[in-house]
Every structure is written in C-alpha cells, then in structure tokens.
Amino acid sequence: MNQSSPPRHAVVIGGSLAGLLAAAVLAEHATVTVIDADPLPEGPAPRRGLPQARHTHLLWSGGARAIERILPGITDDWTKAGAIRRSLPTDLVTKTAQGWIPRCGEKQFNISCSRDLLDSVVRARVTGLAAVTTLQQSRVRGLEGTAARVTGVRVDTPEEQDRLVTADLVVDASGRGSRARTWLQALGVSGIRQAEVDSGLVYATRIFEAPAGAHEMGFPIVNVQSDPRVPVPGQTATIVPIENGQWQATLSGTRGGQPTGDPDAFIPFAKSVRDPIVGQLLEGRKPLTDVAVTQGTANRRIYFEKAELPDGFFAVGDSVATFNPLYGQGMTVAAQGLLAVRTLLRxxxxxxxxxxREAQRVIAPQVATAWELATSQDILYPGATGMKPRAGTGLLNGYVNRLMTGATTDEALTAALFNVLTMSIEPTHWLRPSVVWHVARASDRGALKAPPLTAAERAVAGLDPAPGTRTGAGNTGPGAGTGAGTGTGAAPTGPASDPVGPADPVGQAR
Structure with missing residues (x-):
C-alpha cells in the first residue's frame, strides 16, 4: 500500500477461494473487508455456502502456479496439510473419449485434496494478512452508489441491519448464487447479458476408506470419461485419493443418465460407465459418508465486461461464470484472472x-477460454439446452478429436493435451506447427486396451494377487503393468523434458 496516498478500503463479497485470492491481491493497495454469510471455519470443515465442496476438486497446474504467485509458498502449505501433488499423466489412469492415456513422464500436475482442505489453507494465509479483516455471518443486501460509481455495500450483520460499509472498490466473489446483476440493475445499470449451456448434469460423491498401503504407494487418480460424440447420456466415474487415506469417488451423468443418492446404486453406476474399473476398485471398500448429490450444474456466463459497469466494482469467480465441474476449470480461471488483476493494479x-471496469476486462480472456472448452462439449449431449456452437466449431472439434486420439499413443500429443487441459498454455498451442505435424500423423494404433494400472497397484487395490504370488494363469490380469510406451511394468515418475517445465518451484515431481 502506498502510504503517501489517502488510505483506501475495499470490500470483497464472499469468503471462498476466489474471494480470498481477491482479498490477497487487494491487500497490497488497501485495507480489505471480506464479507461472508457463513462463519468461516478455522480448519478444513464444510461451509453451508459451498455445498459443491463435497465433490471432487482438482486444482490444475495452471491454477496452482497462479495461486503460488499470489501467495508464495502455498503449495508447500497444502502438501504439509495433507494435499497430494500428482504428476500428470504419470499419476493418472484416465480413459478419455478416445481411449486410455499412457502414463508417461510428467507433463503437468495437479493438487489433489478435499475442497475443504484446499480452502482452509488459503483462508489461514489470507486472513492472517494485516490488511485483511472479515465480517462473518453477514449478508449483503445491495450495492451503495449510482450507475456511475459504486461506493460501498449495505449489509445485515448479527449486530446491525442495513449497515453501510463504504469502499473505494467492491468485488463480488459470492459465487453461483450471486445477485450482482440484480444489484446493478437497482442502480440503473442495464444491458448485462447472460448465456447458459445446460447438459442436465447431476453428480454424486461418496468418500471411501482407501485400501491399506494405497496412499503410501501413491495410488493414482482413476477416471473414466464419457464420449460426447456418441448420442447417449454422458456418464463418468472418478476416484481421487485425498488426505487422511481416503478415496473421494464422484459419479456424474447428463440428462437421461443421472446418478442418484441411493447408496446401493452407487457402485453399480460406477461399473456401468464405459469401463467398470472405478466400480471394481470401490467394491468391498468401506464407505465413510453418505452419497452427496448436486444438481444445477449448468455452464453460465455473465458478460459484465461488455456492460457499462459503474466505477468501483467488478466480479470474479463463479459470480462471472460457472462451468461444468467435470472440467475442473473454476478455481484455475478465478486464480488466473486475479493474477491478471494484480498486474493491472500494480x-x-x-x-x-x-x-x-479495466479489472473486469482483464479477467474476461481466461473466462472465455474455459467457456469455449466446456460448452463446445456439453452442448453435444442429448437434451442439452442453451447457446448453440459458433460456426466452425464442428471443424475445430474434429481437429481436437484427432489430437486426443493421438494423445493415446504419441507422447508429444499427450503433452500438448495436458498443457491445455491444465490451463497452463492457451488452446492456440494446439495450432502450433509442431503440434499440427503430430496431429496430421495421429493414430490409435498400439493404444492401450485396458486401464494402465501397475501390478503393484492392482494388488494393493485387491484386484489381483500381490506381485510374485503364483496364480493359475500366471499373469496379473488385463492391463496390469502397462507402461504405455515406456517398455516397463511400472509407470515412470519424475519430470519430463517438456518445454513448459512443469517441475518448477511449485513442487517437484515426487
């Protein structure tokens, strides 16, 4: 903060990840008050205002790097708290629409843990900043100001109704349920356009006790995706190893093929997707929670950047755009947008x-990229509603399909795929001549036919006898020990010589 200028004050509406990162960015220039309707827990604990936290959340390397730049050392803080840094695709067993991805050396990474743990570590760092205070169990009822300038908020606190909190800048990070459009309309602001693409997705999550020894050996994330090219409901199943020796399992289905909260139907659903491996891994595991179900997962975007917003206001995170949670884009989009805001403010x-208004515009490119990636796929599912694809989308989808087919056999295309999916590089990376050259030669010849779990991983999961144990057939089952292009029975570890340099100071390959 510049001590020679008059003291300035900012208000952030919402104390979730986007709001906390906004507060950290603004704390360089002003005192900051974070207002949240819930009490903010001291450690990893559920919050009523974040019901989606019950489901799997993967923070991609593109987002982790952005948060690391805003809060240096946060990756170490996460891992010390129990989060797991996973090399991609080394620590990932995934079947995309085009097939199984080989587990080659690290191209990118993600941070795997519960959303409660992820947020709690960031919350402890941000609320510990001298310039940041919180106003908890308090609900914002509207913006103060005019169509030309926002000057604060009206808020109901436990002690006072309709309290005025003045501010030089108000940031709305209140999430999917944001009322910012209504508040701005009350000030006389019009023309704020909204778009939506809804595949009817429902997702259901249950936490299980992981098998003994699975956490210690670094058991991989296991994921079976749907294929939007096939005109049937899209169904997926995922296991993410998280803190405390637990497996967080999430199922999803689009309109006509949705999972339910019935615990007896959970594993059968997991077995019914394009490969039964997730259901097989969960069979016999001890459930630690009930089944949590979430609906209302439509992609929704509000084009604040195209409206004549009043000065002193911008929105960020899910207040601007929500995405199908299966793509894992929300946290990364918010973090990268706020990193751009930090550059602007400095x-x-x-x-x-x-x-x-300028802050709103610098956030827009990150939002637009994620929006195109998510909606171009979701609109393909039967019964999907909303904005139709732009002209030329079919041609682009055909190119991406070919790239993803190549990613099942060509390590260069595997790298290109994860560079973009983790939001580490812009999608235009896929159009570079070096990538196009590989796409032109893409083939699925030699692609894996079964999940590339190692013999040791299958044994610890109870799918096969432990390595070295004699069996009648003398093997460890289909897909065991396939290193996909490595020529070994174990998936390779450690960073690859990839130009992105994924093994950067944000955690090294384990």
Whole structure:
C-alpha cells in the first residue's frame, strides 16, 4: 500500500477461494473487508455456502502456479496439510473419449485434496494478512452508489441491519448464487447479458476408506470419461485419493443418465460407465459418508465486461461464470484472472479512474477460454439446452478429436493435451506447427486396451494377487503393468523434458 496516498478500503463479497485470492491481491493497495454469510471455519470443515465442496476438486497446474504467485509458498502449505501433488499423466489412469492415456513422464500436475482442505489453507494465509479483516455471518443486501460509481455495500450483520460499509472498490466473489446483476440493475445499470449451456448434469460423491498401503504407494487418480460424440447420456466415474487415506469417488451423468443418492446404486453406476474399473476398485471398500448429490450444474456466463459497469466494482469467480465441474476449470480461471488483476493494479493503482471496469476486462480472456472448452462439449449431449456452437466449431472439434486420439499413443500429443487441459498454455498451442505435424500423423494404433494400472497397484487395490504370488494363469490380469510406451511394468515418475517445465518451484515431481 502506498502510504503517501489517502488510505483506501475495499470490500470483497464472499469468503471462498476466489474471494480470498481477491482479498490477497487487494491487500497490497488497501485495507480489505471480506464479507461472508457463513462463519468461516478455522480448519478444513464444510461451509453451508459451498455445498459443491463435497465433490471432487482438482486444482490444475495452471491454477496452482497462479495461486503460488499470489501467495508464495502455498503449495508447500497444502502438501504439509495433507494435499497430494500428482504428476500428470504419470499419476493418472484416465480413459478419455478416445481411449486410455499412457502414463508417461510428467507433463503437468495437479493438487489433489478435499475442497475443504484446499480452502482452509488459503483462508489461514489470507486472513492472517494485516490488511485483511472479515465480517462473518453477514449478508449483503445491495450495492451503495449510482450507475456511475459504486461506493460501498449495505449489509445485515448479527449486530446491525442495513449497515453501510463504504469502499473505494467492491468485488463480488459470492459465487453461483450471486445477485450482482440484480444489484446493478437497482442502480440503473442495464444491458448485462447472460448465456447458459445446460447438459442436465447431476453428480454424486461418496468418500471411501482407501485400501491399506494405497496412499503410501501413491495410488493414482482413476477416471473414466464419457464420449460426447456418441448420442447417449454422458456418464463418468472418478476416484481421487485425498488426505487422511481416503478415496473421494464422484459419479456424474447428463440428462437421461443421472446418478442418484441411493447408496446401493452407487457402485453399480460406477461399473456401468464405459469401463467398470472405478466400480471394481470401490467394491468391498468401506464407505465413510453418505452419497452427496448436486444438481444445477449448468455452464453460465455473465458478460459484465461488455456492460457499462459503474466505477468501483467488478466480479470474479463463479459470480462471472460457472462451468461444468467435470472440467475442473473454476478455481484455475478465478486464480488466473486475479493474477491478471494484480498486474493491472500494480501498474495503475487502485485510485486509477475506471479501474473496476479495466479489472473486469482483464479477467474476461481466461473466462472465455474455459467457456469455449466446456460448452463446445456439453452442448453435444442429448437434451442439452442453451447457446448453440459458433460456426466452425464442428471443424475445430474434429481437429481436437484427432489430437486426443493421438494423445493415446504419441507422447508429444499427450503433452500438448495436458498443457491445455491444465490451463497452463492457451488452446492456440494446439495450432502450433509442431503440434499440427503430430496431429496430421495421429493414430490409435498400439493404444492401450485396458486401464494402465501397475501390478503393484492392482494388488494393493485387491484386484489381483500381490506381485510374485503364483496364480493359475500366471499373469496379473488385463492391463496390469502397462507402461504405455515406456517398455516397463511400472509407470515412470519424475519430470519430463517438456518445454513448459512443469517441475518448477511449485513442487517437484515426487
């Protein structure tokens, strides 16, 4: 904060990940008050305002790097708290629409843990900043100001109704249930357009006790995706090893093929998707929770950046756009957008005229990229509603399908796939001549036919006898020990010589 200028104050509406990161960015320039309707827990604990936290959340390397730049050392804090840094695709067994991805050396990474743990570590760091205070169990009822300038918020606190909290800048990070459009309309702001693509997705999650020894050996994430090219409901099944020796299992289905909260139907659903491996892994495992079900997962985008917003306001995170949670984009989009806002504020300062509108515009590119990736796939499912694909989308989808087919056999295309999916590089990376050359030669010849779990992984999961144990057939079952292009029975570990340099200071390959 520049001590020679008058003291400035910012308000952040919402104390989830996007709001906390916004507060950290703004704390360089002002005192910050984070207002949240819930009490903010001290450690990893559920919050009523974040019901989706019950489901799997993967923080891609593109988002982890952005948060690391905003809060240096946060990756170490996460791992010390129990989160797991996973090399991709080394620590991933995934069947895409085009087939099984080989587990070659590290191209990118993700952070795997419960959303409660992820948020709690960030919350402890941000609320510990001298410039940040919180106003908890308090609900914002509207913006204060005019169509030209927002000057604060009206908030109901436990002690006072309709309290005025003045601010030089108000950031809405209140999430999917944001009322920002209504609040702005009450100030006389019009023309805020909204778009939606809804595949009817429902997802259901249950936590299980992991097999003994699975956590210690670094058991991989296991994921079976749907194929939007086939005109049937899209169904998926995923296991993510998280803290405390637990497996977080999430199922999903689009309209006409949705999972339910019936615990007896959970494993049968997992077995019914394009490969039964997730259901097989869960069979016999001890459930630790009930089945949590979430509906209302439509992709929704509000084009704040195209409206004549009042000065002193911008929105971020799910308040701007929500995405099908299966793509894991939300946290990364918010973090990268706020990193761009930090760059803007360091260049121009909080007092710069129109800084809120400029902040909204610098967030837009990250949102647009994720929006195109998510909606171009979701609109293909039967019964999907909303904005239709732009002209030329079919041609682009055909190219991406070919790239993803090549990613099942060609390590260069595997790298290109994860560079973009983890939001580490822009999708235009896929159109570079070096990538196009590989796409032109893409083939699924020699692709894996079964999940590439190692013999040791299958044994610890109870699918096969332990390595070295004699069996009648003398093998370890289909797909055991397939290293996919490595020529070994175990998946390779450690960073690859990839130009992105994934094994950077944000955690090294384990």
């Amino acid at each position: 260049a121009k300062g909080l007092a710069h005229p129109g800084i809120g």
